[in-house]
Amino acid sequence: xxxxxxxxxxxxxxxxxxxxxxxxxxxxxxxxxxxxxxxxxxxxxxxxxxxxxxxxxxxxxxxxxxxxxxxxxxxxxxxxxxxxxxxxxxxxxxxxxxxxxxxxxxxxxxxxxxxxxxxxxxxxxxxxxxxxxxxxxxxxxxxxxxxxxxxx
Numbered sequence: 001x002x003x004x005x006x007x008x009x010x011x012x013x014x015x016x017x018x019x020x021x022x023x024x025x026x027x028x029x030x031x032x033x034x035x036x037x038x039x040x041x042x043x044x045x046x047x048x049x050x051x052x053x054x055x056x057x058x059x060x061x062x063x064x065x066x067x068x069x070x071x072x073x074x075x076x077x078x079x080x081x082x083x084x085x086x087x088x089x090x091x092x093x094x095x096x097x098x099x100x101x102x103x104x105x106x107x108x109x110x111x112x113x114x115x116x117x118x119x120x121x122x123x124x125x126x127x128x129x130x131x132x133x134x135x136x137x138x139x140x141x142x143x144x145x146x147x148x149x150x151x152x
Contacts, residue, residue, distance in 0.1 A: 001090060004111040006136050011149035014097040014105045018077045020143055021095050024053050024070065030142045032134045033057045040067070048073050052084065059131070066091070090114040103150045109136065 010017065027037045035056045042051040049072040056065045066086025072079050076096075083091035091113045098106040111132070115121035 001112055001114045004109075004132055006109045006132075007106060008136070008140065009100060009104055009106050010140060010143060011102075011104045011151060012143050012147050013103065013150070014077050014099050016147050017097050017105045017107055017143060018074070018079070018095075020139065020146070021079050022049075022070075022072050024051070024055075027055065030145075031138050033059050033131060035063075047075050057131075087116055087120055088113050089116040107139075 024037055025039055028034050035058050037053055037055045040052045040054060042049065044050075051070040051072070052067065053070055054065060054067045056063065058064075064087040066088065067084040068086075068091070069082045069084055070079065071081075078097075079095040081091075081093045091111075093109065093111040096108045098108070100106055113128075
């Protein structure tokens with residue numbers, strides 16, 4: 001299993017960054033290689049919102065669709081995604097958002113994954129590291145595009 005951990009402090013509020021991440025239907029507008037994202041269901045459950053979404057990602061000749069359950073906890077500013085089906089045997093990611101003294105936000109992203117086949121891992125594995133780097137940068141760029149940075 002591969003684990004990725006990424007942290008960055010951004011000049012936006014926790015609420016803004018949380019909203020950016022949970023607005024999954026907008027992902028095709030700014031995430032590289034994301035050609036579509038369809039929310040199949042969305043339900044309120046106690047203090048969480050539970051969604052099921054299907055995302056299609058394409059890279060060169062490879063096009064894969066994965067279905068995930070997304071747990072949004074607005075009270076804790078946390079988003080947890082679990083794989084339901086797709087090209088991985090395991091995939092889980094976790095976003096957390098922490099307020100900073102200056103009003104900014106520390107964004108913490110953890111990803112654990114394992115491809116379902118050795119062939120797919122051999123073909124896509126190295127590109128996936130590049131994809132993740134672009135993925136992280138894309139959220140940061142999107143925040144600057146739609147929000148006014150604090151103290152600007």
